[in-house]
Each structure stands twice: as C-alpha cells, then as structure tokens.
Amino acid sequence: MSEIRGSDIRGSDAATPLPPLIEVIRRHGLDPKKQLGQNFLLDPRLTAKIARATGSLDGIHVVEIGPGPGGLTRALLDAGAAQVVAVERDDRCVAALGELVAAYPGRLSIRPADALKTDPASLVPAPRRIVANLPYNIATPLLIGWLRNITAYDALGLMFQKEVADRLTAAPRSKAYGRLSILTQWLCEADAVFDIPPGAFYPPPKITSTVVRLVPRRQPLAEARFEDLERVTAAAFGQRRKMLRASLKTLGRDTDRLVATAGVTPTARAEELTVEEFCALARALSAG
Numbered sequence: 571m572s573e574i575r576g577s578d579i580r581g582s583d584a585a586t587p588l589p590p591l592i593e594v595i596r597r598h599g600l601d602p603k604k605q606l607g608q609n610f611l612l613d614p615r616l617t618a619k620i621a622r623a624t625g626s627l628d629g630i631h632v633v634e635i636g637p638g639p640g641g642l643t644r645a646l647l648d649a650g651a652a653q654v655v656a657v658e659r660d661d662r663c664v665a666a667l668g669e670l671v672a673a674y675p676g677r678l679s680i681r682p683a684d685a686l687k688t689d690p691a692s693l694v695p696a697p698r699r700i701v702a703n704l705p706y707n708i709a710t711p712l713l714i715g716w717l718r719n720i721t722a723y724d725a726l727g728l729m730f731q732k733e734v735a736d737r738l739t740a741a742p743r744s745k746a747y748g749r750l751s752i753l754t755q756w757l758c759e760a761d762a763v764f765d766i767p768p769g770a771f772y773p774p775p776k777i778t779s780t781v782v783r784l785v786p787r788r789q790p791l792a793e794a795r796f797e798d799l800e801r802v803t804a805a806a807f808g809q810r811r812k813m814l815r816a817s818l819k820t821l822g823r824d825t826d827r828l829v830a831t832a833g834v835t836p837t838a839r840a841e842e843l844t845v846e847e848f849c850a851l852a853r854a855l856s857a858g
C-alpha cells in the first residue's frame with residue numbers, strides 16, 4: 571500500500587489527535603472491496619473541498635453515506651457540521667470509525683446499515699444535508715430514492731462517476747440528457763462543482779469522478795407526479811431514437827391523444843423535450 575498518501579491531523583477539531591487515514595486502513599485491515607464500491611479518498615485537501623461544496627455547514631445536520639475509513643467524515647466535522655450521522659454497511663469500517671466517534675464527542679454517530687434501506691431524513695433533524703463520496707454501483711438508485719423526498723434537505727453534495735454527473739446536469743439535445751437529467755432538474759438546481767482524477771483515490775478507479783451540488787427548488791419546475799414522470803421518461807428514452815408517437819406506445823395508451831393533450835410534437839424525439847414538456851406528458855398520462 572505504498573502508494574497511499576496519508577492524512578495528517580493539522581487543523582483538526584478532534585478532541586484527541588487522530589492517526590493518519592493510512593494507519594486506520596492498515597490497523598483495521600480495510601482492504602478495499604470492489605463489490606462495496608470502496609475507493610477511498612485520503613487527501614485532506616480534497617475531502618475538505620467536498621465538505622465545503624454545498625457551502626457553510628454551520629448549524630447543519632449532515633448524513634454521510636459510506637464513510638469508509640472516515641476521511642470525508644473528519645472533513646465534515648472540521649468544516650463545522652453540527653452533527654454527522656454516517657451510514658456504513660461494512661462492519662470493518664464501522665469498527666474503525668469508533669476512534670473518530672470518541673474524538674468528536676456528541677457530534678458523530680455511526681449507523682451500521684444498508685443505505686438503500688435507510689431513510690436519511692429520519693436520522694437527523696432539519697436543516698439537513700446528505701454529503702457523500704457515493705459507492706458508484708448504487709449511486710443512481712440512492713439518488714432516485716432521495717429525490718422522492720427532496721424537500722427534506724436543504725442541499726446535497728454528492729460525488730458520482732463523471733458520466734453520471736454529466737447526465738444529472740445535461741441540457742436538452744445533448745447526448746447525456748435523459749431520464750436522470752429530467753427527474754433531477756425537475757426538483758433541483760444541479761451543478762457540477764469539480765472533478766477528481768482517478769489517481770486521488772485508493773485504489774484508483776478507472777474513471778474520473780465529479781462532485782455535484784443539488785439544491786432543491788422551492789417549487790418543482792412544473793406540476794407532475796413522480797411515478798408518472800418516471801414512466802413517461804422511461805418510455806421515451808427507452809427508445810430515444812424513435813419519434814415520441816412511437817416510443818410512448820409502451821405506455822399502453824392512445825399515443826396520439828397523449829401527445830396532443832400534452833401539447834408536444836408527436837414527431838419530436840425524447841432528447842428534444844424540455845423538463846416542462848415531460849411534465850405535461852406526465853399530467854396527460856395521469857389524466858388518462
């Protein structure tokens with residue numbers, strides 16, 4: 571593990587000095603597991619930058635998903651989060667984080683759980699944020715679950731593989747524009763904040779990563795039901811090269827009537843429609 575760059579404790583708010591992360595990894599035998607998406611960030615300048623990606627954390631209750639050895643966790647606490655609750659599935663990491671809990675009395679707790687089966691909003695009071703270097707294999711289902719209850723959060727600062735981040739922020743008529751762009755932008759302002767190259771991680775993944783800031787809108791861009799918007803976007807982008815009057819047939823409705831009610835062009839392709847136009851299709855679907 572000679573390529574690991576160690577963290578140091580300068581500037582830390584910990585009540586007791588903390589060992590470098592490399593030491594935590596060695597002592598607790600945290601050999602990274604691919605199936606848990608374990609690519610650890612050990613550079614304290616980068617973790618500090620991620621912790622600040624959503625702005626000041628003063629008075630904010632943060633849920634971190636997948637703390638691993640605790641690099642980002644330390645940064646969140648040092649950035650002034652009122653409280654951090656970290657959800658981790660790997661028992662080895664949970665054990666390793668005990669020292670960190672003791673070093674920040676009353677501010678950090680670890681929840682040994684599967685994030686896919688956990689509602690972050692139930693773990694901390696408002697104002698709350700989710701900040702995480704997400705396990706890439708489950709990042710998209712996690713985000714879709716959080717979007718369903720997005721008003722519970724004042725912001726989310728999340729690291730995704732760049733390809734997914736591009737989809738979250740994509741504009742109509744671009745290659746990355748799709749179902750994830752629409753569901754996300756319908757409910758949030760989404761910005762890519764900065765990229766992190768593979769070499770910053772232990773072990774290095776094959777891809778570049780991007781930190782995305784999501785700020786829930788006061789009101790969704792247009793009225794629609796989540797399930798209906800999911801259904802129309804899945805149908806339209808399931809066959810993105812086809813015209814809508816053909817691709818929407820999988821919905822089992824009179825497609826000509828559906829597009830006429832929504833006021834969209836039947837010969838348009840999915841990637842040409844704005845978020846508001848997809849919402850109109852979703853409303854037409856629920857109107858029957």
Ligand SMILES: C[S@@+](CC[C@H](N)C(=O)[O-])C[C@H]1O[C@@H](n2cnc3c(N)ncnc32)[C@H](O)[C@@H]1O
Binds near residue numbers: 636637640642683703
């Ligand atoms: C990309 S690593 C990030 C680790 C650490 N936050 C960092 O930045 O170095 C993803 C973390 O998510 C954890 N994880 C993977 N699947 C999970 C799940 N379903 N629920 C909770 N944690 C999970 C992994 O064990 C790992 O610690």
